[in-house]
Amino acid sequence: xxxxxxxxxxxxxxxxRDREEWRDVTPIEQDDGPFPVVAIAYTDKFKDVYDYFxxxxxxxxxxxxxxxxxxxxxxxxxxxxxxxxxxxxxLQTLSKDLxxxxxxxxxxxxxxxxxxxxxxxxxxxxxxLKDPSLELDFSASILDLDAKNYHTxxxxxxxxxxxxxxxxxxxxxxxxxxxxxxxNSAWNQRYFVITHTTGYTDEVLKxxxxxxxxxxxxxxxxxxxxxxxxxxxxxxxxxSETELRETVLRWLEDxxxxxxxxSFIIDIYEEDLEKGTAPIxxxxxxxxxxxxxxxxxxxxxxxxxxxxxxxLGVEYGKKSE
Amino acid sequence: MTDEKxxxxxxxxxLHARHVKFFIRCLNVLPxxxxxxxxxxxxxxxxxxxxxxxxxxxxxxxxDKANYIDWIYSLQVxxxxxxxxxNCGFKGSSTLHLKGYEDFESPFDSGHIAMTYVALASLxxxxxxxxxxxxxxxxxxxxxxxxDDGSFGATADGSENDMRFIFCASCISYMLNDWSGVNIExxxxxxxxxxxYEHGFAQGPxxxxxxxxxxxALASLxxxNRLESLTSDQLEKIKRWCIFRQxxxxxxxxxxxxxxxxxxxVGASLKLLDCYNFVNFESNREFLMSTQAQSVGxxxxxxxxxxxxxxSYFGVCGLALMNEPGVLPVYAPLNISERAVKHxxxxxxxxxxx
Numbered sequence: 001x002x003x004x005x006x007x008x009x010x011x012x013x014x015x016x017r018d019r020e021e022w023r024d025v026t027p028i029e030q031d032d033g034p035f036p037v038v039a040i041a042y043t044d045k046f047k048d049v050y051d052y053f054x055x056x057x058x059x060x061x062x063x064x065x066x067x068x069x070x071x072x073x074x075x076x077x078x079x080x081x082x083x084x085x086x087x088x089x090x091l092q093t094l095s096k097d098l099x100x101x102x103x104x105x106x107x108x109x110x111x112x113x114x115x116x117x118x119x120x121x122x123x124x125x126x127x128x129l130k131d132p133s134l135e136l137d138f139s140a141s142i143l144d145l146d147a148k149n150y151h152t153x154x155x156x157x158x159x160x161x162x163x164x165x166x167x168x169x170x171x172x173x174x175x176x177x178x179x180x181x182x183x184n185s186a187w188n189q190r191y192f193v194i195t196h197t198t199g200y201t202d203e204v205l206k207x208x209x210x211x212x213x214x215x216x217x218x219x220x221x222x223x224x225x226x227x228x229x230x231x232x233x234x235x236x237x238x239x240s241e242t243e244l245r246e247t248v249l250r251w252l253e254d255x256x257x258x259x260x261x262x263s264f265i266i267d268i269y270e271e272d273l274e275k276g277t278a279p280i281x282x283x284x285x286x287x288x289x290x291x292x293x294x295x296x297x298x299x300x301x302x303x304x305x306x307x308x309x310x311x312l313g314v315e316y317g318k319k320s321e
Numbered sequence: 322m323t324d325e326k327x328x329x330x331x332x333x334x335x336l337h338a339r340h341v342k343f344f345i346r347c348l349n350v351l352p353x354x355x356x357x358x359x360x361x362x363x364x365x366x367x368x369x370x371x372x373x374x375x376x377x378x379x380x381x382x383x384x385d386k387a388n389y390i391d392w393i394y395s396l397q398v399x400x401x402x403x404x405x406x407x408n409c410g411f412k413g414s415s416t417l418h419l420k421g422y423e424d425f426e427s428p429f430d431s432g433h434i435a436m437t438y439v440a441l442a443s444l445x446x447x448x449x450x451x452x453x454x455x456x457x458x459x460x461x462x463x464x465x466x467x468x469d470d471g472s473f474g475a476t477a478d479g480s481e482n483d484m485r486f487i488f489c490a491s492c493i494s495y496m497l498n499d500w501s502g503v504n505i506e507x508x509x510x511x512x513x514x515x516x517x518y519e520h521g522f523a524q525g526p527x528x529x530x531x532x533x534x535x536x537x538a539l540a541s542l543x544x545x546n547r548l549e550s551l552t553s554d555q556l557e558k559i560k561r562w563c564i565f566r567q568x569x570x571x572x573x574x575x576x577x578x579x580x581x582x583x584x585x586x587v588g589a590s591l592k593l594l595d596c597y598n599f600v601n602f603e604s605n606r607e608f609l610m611s612t613q614a615q616s617v618g619x620x621x622x623x624x625x626x627x628x629x630x631x632x633s634y635f636g637v638c639g640l641a642l643m644n645e646p647g648v649l650p651v652y653a654p655l656n657i658s659e660r661a662v663k664h665x666x667x668x669x670x671x672x673x674x675x
Contacts, residue, residue, distance in 0.1 A: 029420040033395050035388040036415075038362040038369070043353045054419055057429055080360045082417065082429050085478045112357075120481045148577065154528055182576040188529040191518050195527070223565065223575040231518025235554065263561070304564045304599040311557075 013045060016052040021065060027051035028058060046076050057086060062093040071104065078112045084121050091125075098129045106138060113142050119151045123158060132163040140172070147176060148185045157192060169193045181215060184224040191231060200232055208232055209244050216261075220251070226260035230267070238264070239271035259298035262289045266308065273316040283316050331647035334610050339618030340637060341378045344369040347630045348382070348389075362414040363396060367439035368634035374446050374658045375637050375649050390449050393440050398432045400458040407465040407477035408432060409458035411440035432459075434466055434475045438489040441496045446661045450672055456497050463490050463502030471504065471511030472525065483524040484515060488537035491544040492655055496665060498673045500545075509550050512538045516551075519575075520558035532566060532573035532586040535559070539593045543654045548593075556594065563590050564599045570608030570639075580622050581612045581632045584639030589653040592642055602643045609636055 016022050029051055032039065042050075049072045056066045070087040073080065091101060105122045112118055126132060139156040142149060160166055170193050176186040198204050212229045216222065230238070239245060245268060251261055269286040272278035290309035294302040331337045347369040351358070358365060370389065373379050382389065395418075396411050398404075410432020417427045437459060444451055466473045466486070473486035487508050494500045514526040515538060521530025522538035539559075542548045551559070566572055571583035584605055591597045611624045612632070619628030620636030641651040641658075652662040669675075 028422070030415060031418040031420040031423065032415050033392060033418070035385070035392055037348055037389060037392045038365045039350045040355050040359055040362070041350055041353050042356060042359075046353065046356050046359075050416065054417065057417070057427060058419060058422070058425065077357050077359050079357055080416065081433070081476055081478070081480060082360075082431065085431075085476075086429060088479075115357075116481050120479070123481075124479070148574070150524070150529065150531065154524065157527060184575045184577070185529050188517065188519075188527075192527045227519040227562075227575060231520075300567055300569075300601045300604055301564055301599065302601070304561075304596075307596070307599065 015044070015048045016069070017048055022052065025052060025055050025059075028054040030054065049073050049076055053083065057082075062090055064094065066090055067094065067096070074108060074118075075111075078108060078115045078118050081117055084117050088121070088124060098125055101125050102129070102134065109142065113145065113149055114151060116151065119155050123155060126159065127162075132159045132165060135159040135163075136165060136168075136172075143176075147180065147183050150185075153185055153189065157189075160193075161196070166193060166197050170197075181219055182222050182224055184227075187224045187228045191228065205232065209241060213244070213247055217251075220256050220258040220261060223260055226258075226264060230264065236271055236275065239268045239275070239277075257297045259293055259301075262293050262297070265289060266312075270312060270316075273312070278316075283312060286312055329646035332645075335640070335645065335647060336613050336615070336618055337376060337647045339616075340613075340620075340633060341373065341376055341381060341618075343614075343618030343628065343633055344372040344376070344378075344630075345381060347633075359416055360413045361436070363393070363411065363436050363443070364413065364439050365630045366393070367443045368630040370443050370446050371657055371661075372630075372634045372637055374661060375634075375641055375651060376647070377649050379446075386447055390444060390447050393443055393447075394453050396436070396440065397453075397455065398430050399455050401426070404428070405477060406458050407462045409455055409462045410434065410437035412436055431476050431478055432462065433480075434463075434473060434486050434489045434493070438492045441493060442655070442657050442661075445496065445665045445668075446657055448664060450668060451497070452672060454497070456499065459493065460497060460499050460502040463493065466490070467502075467504055467507065469507075470514075471507030471509070473508075484512070484522065484534040484537045484541075485524070487511065487541050491541040495544045495655065498669045498675050503545075505545050505547065508541065509545065509547050512542060513550060516555065516559075519562055520555065521562040521574075522559075529574060530562065532563075532571065532583045532590070535563065536586040536590045536593075539590050540654045540656070543593050560591070560594050560596055560599070563587050563594070564596075567601060567605065569604045570612075571605070578623065579608060581609060581620050581639065582622070582635040584609055585635040585642070585656075588639055588642045589651075589656070592653040597642060600643070606640070606643060606645070609639055612636060 017027060049069065052069055053073045056069060067087065067090045070083050070090065073083045102125055105118060105125060109118045109122065126135060139152050142152045160169060173186050173190045173193060176183055194200060194204060212225055215225050233241065248261060248265055252265060266286050266289050269278065269282050272282055287309045290305045294305035298305065347365055373381060396415065398409050398412055400406050400409050408431040412430065412432055413436040417430050419425055441451065441454065462477065465477060468474060468482050472482040473490045474480045474482040475486055490503055494503050515523045517523045517530035519530045522535040523530050524534045542550065566583060566587045568579050570579040570581065571587040572579045573583045573586065588597065588600060591599060612620045614621060614628040617628065619633035621628045622632050637648060638651050641648045650659045652659045655662060
């Protein structure tokens with residue numbers, strides 16, 4: 001959010017108004033009207049750069065110095081979409097080397113990794129170049145700083161889909177999950193990769209379930225893993241995966257008190273009830289789990305678990321017992 | 322939509338008066354460190370104006386109401402000869418207004434869908450009748466901003482496209498009482514395609530589910546009157562994903578820290594699904610109280626951080642969902658007070674009648 005003014009004082013900044021090569025241009029001040037709202041106390045540097053930006057925009061000057069000026073303008077406010085748009089016009093008009101532009105945008109993204117416009121600009125430039133060769137490493141370097149940066153994942157998915165770069169992505173996901181098994185973004189990427197490559201065939205599903213059993217046994221309270229497990233099992237599937245079913249029920253018996261485990265078992269019981277394959281007592285067992293959640297291991301969601309219990313009673317009360 | 326008065330006496334730990342002052346300061350002058358918000362000053366104005374409204378303190382700026390309204394209209398990009406109608410709408414600031422060239426309108430001036438949404442919402446909050454809005458052009462520009470996949474971009478000259486802008490398009494269409502600029506079928510398809518395996522909504526297909534886009538998706542469906550496009554099984558799972566986001570306050574994704582704004586994004590999602598009663602009020606309130614800035618007012622993302630306009634607004638709205646005394650009820654689909662919505666509905670029956 002900050003464009004640090006103290007930093008501005010430190011570098012050897014020369015104001016545009018003091019630059020010999022800009023003497024022919026008359027800067028144009030911003031007209032903030034008679035009643036400025038949410039006024040910003042711009043630094044002198046900000047004012048100077050944007051006074052000249054307004055001037056070249058009015059002149060529609062397409063020159064090297066204008067390109068340089070847009071560079072300073074986006075550093076001061078990377079969210080200014082007009083500056084980015086004008087910069088792209090300049091890149092095209094001046095037939096600039098787009099690889100250099102990729103270097104430039106890499107620097108800006110490193111400084112502002114959570115800004116929308118910078119990632120959009122990168123996407124456009126990569127699209128023009130039709131060359132994604134730097135993208136996986138670049139996005140990985142930004143994910144090194146914050147493995148859950150939404151913009152970065154969005155860009156990475158776009159590149160992978162656009163240029164069919166799925167080959168090594170599961171390996172990358174595995175590496176991230178080895179670093180942090182709770183990284184929900186990495187789980188999401190796992191789903192993205194598998195869906196677009198092998199798909200969840202019986203074989204893949206079996207492999208994934210075995211992996212999840214190992215992961216959850218280690219860290220039972222990891223919601224990301226549970227959500228992924230629930231997500232890959234189509235409706236009605238959880239109850240018929242016999243091994244999985246036996247495993248989770250054994251975990252419950254052994255006293256694993258993860259709310260996600262109990263909620264998963266409630267869903268299995270509900271599937272049984274829905275299919276009509278539930279032995280007598282299933283509804284009661286499900287409702288008892290709701291009660292344990294509401295009063296003991298997930299009290300913050302007391303109202304929710306009471307609601308689930310009531311809903312199950314209404315839907316299956318008469319049918320099954 | 323009945324109760325328009327703040328309920329009961331303000332509780333001692335809720336720094337109501339300081340939050341009012343915080344929002345008024347936001348409307349005046351921000352320090353230079355906020356320069357990166359230069360192009361989105363209108364969103365800060367919206368947070369502050371709507372914040373004051375929800376705190377039932379709009380009377381504090383009553384003398385300047387007309388000035389605020391004029392300022393918002395000064396940011397409208399009007400249709401005129403030689404201008405592409407797709408650039409119409411509102412922009413976020415006067416950055417491209419040139420001193421000494423009052424009649425000059427830059428061909429690079431362009432509206433932004435999010436700015437158009439907050440402009441209309443702010444005008445409604447201020448009691449304006451929207452008569453100076455170039456409605457035809459705004460609606461026309463929406464047609465151009467919608468992509469083949471059903472999502473919306475933000476500006477005619479190119480931008481990212483995602484769930485946020487479907488929400489903006491929905492709010493604009495709802496407020497102007499004209500849906501002819503939106504292909505609802507395509508938008509609904511995009512929303513459904515963005516329902517992640519976790520059963521929260523993502524910004525787009527295959528992206529990660531997150532509280533903000535879940536709110537945008539559900540609010541859009543409600544405004545389009547298309548919530549029934551989701552099956553009851555899906556709705557149950559979405560409810561669970563949402564309520565699982567409560568830890569003390571709420572977070573936006575599994576295994577992320579709680580953050581003030583999600584008390585609104587996720588809380589309002591639950592409200593839209595008619596199950597806000599699942600929320601544990603006490604824990605949520607306790608967290609929100611802890612993110613108040615004790616001396617300067619406002620809320621921050623986390624305890625002991627710097628307050629900002631966005632988190633201050635959503636902190637107040639998060640409390641509004643729990644009927645906090647001293648706070649007006651918020652109409653969840655539009656993210657403005659029920660009082661403001663009542664004014665809007667009156668306009669719909671008169672000047673904006675369809």
